[in-house]
Amino acid sequence: MRGSIPSDIGNMSSLIALSLDYNQLSGPIQTTMGSLKNLQRSYMNDNQLQGYIPYELCQLENLVDLLLGGNQLSGSIPSCLGNLAAALRTLSLNSNLLTSTIPSTLWRIKYILHVNLSSNSLIDIDLSSNHLSGIIPGSIGGLQDLVNLSLASNNLEGLIPTSFDNMLSLELLDLSQNNLSGEIPKSLEALLHLRYLNMSFNRLRGDIPTGGPFRNFSAQSFVSNSALCGAPQLHIAACKNRTIKLHSTKARGSILKYAIPGIMSVILLVTSISMLILCRKRHVEVARETTLWPQLQWRRVSYQELRTVTNGFNESNLLGSGGFGSVYKGTLSDGINVAIKVFNLQLEGAFLSFDTKCEILGSIRHRNLIKIISCCSQIDFKAVVLDYMPNGSLEKWLYSQNFCFNILQRLNIMIDVASALEYLHHGTEIPIVHCDLKPSNILLDDDMVGHVADFGIARLLGGGDSITQTMTLATIGYMAPGIVTRRGDMYSFGVVLMETFTKRKPTDEMFVGETSLKKWVANSLLSDSIVEVVDANLLGTENDFSFVSKIDCLSSIMRLALSCCAESPEGRINIQDAIGTLNKIMIKFLKDAAGGVVLRRHLA
Structure with missing residues (x-):
């Protein structure tokens, strides 16, 4: 079959299984498929489908199998796929043009049996702390754009694939706490951009490579691999000399007497040839790196x-x-x-x-x-x-008379912001504190995806969780008092969360004396009057079937916001828990909203 999937497919509301695989269908996946609430199996793999994976597929809560591999789909993997946790067993997105990272919400699909994300342009894969077993497949070397790979804390065994040397973009590799054996492939010396390596707590043996990035790694990268050997600074056994020992001193002297001239001649010949090859090889390697690394070479501008x-x-x-x-x-x-x-x-x-x-x-x-x-x-x-972010800032959307967006859009943006903070706080080798999170620093792209911007006063935490320096440069109303810490970012996140759903700045003229945005929201929750503080554009009328679910959703958001900006830094929730709570709020809101639609149709 050729052509596009018709938009009328959304009218087939009783459809349970849809098999369109192995055809020549093109065009986008229709957003109307979000109406197929009974759909359990969707096979659209091995076609020529293009465009983004639509958010509407995340509304198919009964979906067991979703196969979209072998197409030309682009963009990011939707974070909302984590909403399909209850039913989804098979997810196949392989052999597409997908980019960016794998959203952390995807790993909340706790009953999943099969996931295939191979042959894309993903830059971040974290499969740590699962129960993965078997060997690491050699085909993993095909992920040439991959930047971060973590397979830590699983039950993987066998050898480390030599094909890892093809992942030339790799900057972080964590294989710790598995049952991997054999030697560390010397070919990994080709990963010139590798900055973080952890192979500890395995059963590796033999020499630790010394070239390329291995010159910069410490003993911490190889802890608890008793059969490894290497340089003294790694605090492990030195590698034994493998040269054959000649027991007879006289024989050794005789052999050296006649062998040395011949060996020297061979060495000189080999050295000359090697130098010639090396000079040519360097030119090839430079050209190869230029081809494979366009994203790491900043464009030169004057x-x-x-x-x-x-x-x-x-x-x-x-x-x-x-x-x-x-x-x-x-x-x-x-x-x-x-x-x-x-x-x-x-x-x-x-x-x-x-x-x-x-x-x-x-x-x-x-x-x-x-x-x-x-x-x-x-x-x-x-x-x-x-x-350039064409949709401007979150601040513009909140306070302009010409723009308005609903609860779900605001929730998605705040989940985007939380995901960015999670990466800054926990996803880098050295934690980063943004220090100036506010709506004007949250920018929106064509798809209304949130991007955290402006790192002008950001700080690297280094070895600790704080810097003994009082922040005086952050924006008044959003900054937490005291030293630079990740908990300070959480305070700012809580304030932004309240502002996003109340449409009130923390510096609003209504907050004078002892009153503040935080106290205003807290009092509304105590008096069960949340309707008086949230943005009226979000509620509709009390006769609306979704009114109660909106109030419940907004109340949950405000409780989360208050837990983010507690007065005591130790009392503030961390960003990972905040993301989990936001996703639970969204899932419940979607279910409640869907129930309201069903009730409305029934009464009609």
């Missing part, structure tokens, strides 16, 4: 080019200003729209802000973090080139 693409940094291209500079919109020569933050170097701390922004944004990747394209640094001019 001040003159930035001035040209923004029409001279004039008011017509100004997107906003604040912090340490102004942000302008520009279009590069290849047609890519970008946002360019130009730093005001007259302000104290601007140089530190610029260096921090480049250091942090240049080393992290997450679908909910703003992406850096390039930096331009001169003595009297510094700028950062970033992805």
Whole structure:
């Protein structure tokens, strides 16, 4: 069969199984499929389907099998697939054009039996702390764009595949706490961008490689592998000399007498040939890396080019200003729209802000973090080139008369923000504290996906969980008092969560004296009057069948927000628990809303 899937397919409300696999269907997956509430099996694999995986598929709560492999689907894996936890057993998204990370919500599908995400352009795979067994398949080396891979705390066994050397983008590899055996492949020395390695608590043996990234790893990477040997600084046994010992000193002397001249001749010949090959190989390798690593090579831009693409940094291209500079919109020569933050170097701390922004944004990747394209640094001019977000900021959507969005859209955006914070706090080798989370720093792309931006005053925590430095640069109303810590970000997240659903800034003129946004919300929960504080645009009328479910949802959100910004840092919820709570709130709201629709149809 050829052509597109018809949109009328959504009218087949009693459909239980849909098998369209192994055809030549093209076009998008229809969003109307979200109406097929009884659908249990959907086979659309091995076609030519294009576009994004629609959010509406996440509403099919009875879905047992979802096979979309072998198509041309692009974009990210929807985080809402975690909503299918009750029924889903098989998920196949292999051999598509999917990018970015695997959403953490996907691992809440606790009854899943088969997952296939191979042959995509994913950059982050975390399968740690499951009950995975068997060997690591050699085909994993095909994930050449993968940046982070964690298979820690499973029951994997066998050898480490030599094909790992094909994953040239790899920066983090965690294979710890398994039953892996054999030697560490020397081919892993080719992973020149590998910054974090953990192979501890396995049954590995033999020499630890010494080239490439292995020069930078400490003993911590190889703990509890008793048969490994290596350099003294790794605090393990030295590798035994494998040369054959000649017991006769006289015989050894005779052999060396006649062998050395011949050996030296061979060595000189081999060295000459090797040098020639190496020179040629270097040229090949440089070209190969240029082809495989376009995303890691920042585009070179000059001040003159930035001035040209923004029409001279004039008011017509100004997107906003604040912090340490102004942000302008520009279009590069290849047609890519970008946002360019130009730093005001007259302000104290601007140089530190610029260096921090480049250091942090240049080393992290997450679908909910703003992406850096390039930096331009001169003595009297510094700028950062970033992805342009066409839908502007969360602040714009909250306070503009021309924009309005519903509970579900706001929930999705806050889950996006929470996912970004989870990555910053727990997904990097050195935890990062954003320090200035607020609606104007949450930007929205074409699909209304939230991206956390502006790392001008972000801090690296290093070895501890805090920095003994009082934050004075963050925005009033959003910052937590005291030292820089991840719990400070949680305070800001709680305030933003309240603002998103009340449409009230923490600095609103109504909050004077002892009153505050936090106390206002807390009092409404105590008096069971949440309807008086939430954005009226979210509620509708009391005669609406979904009114009660909306009140219940908003009350749960406000309770979560208050637990994020408790006065005591120790009393604040962490971001991982916050994400879990937000997802539970969303799932319950979707179920309640679906029940309201059924009741309305029944009464009609």
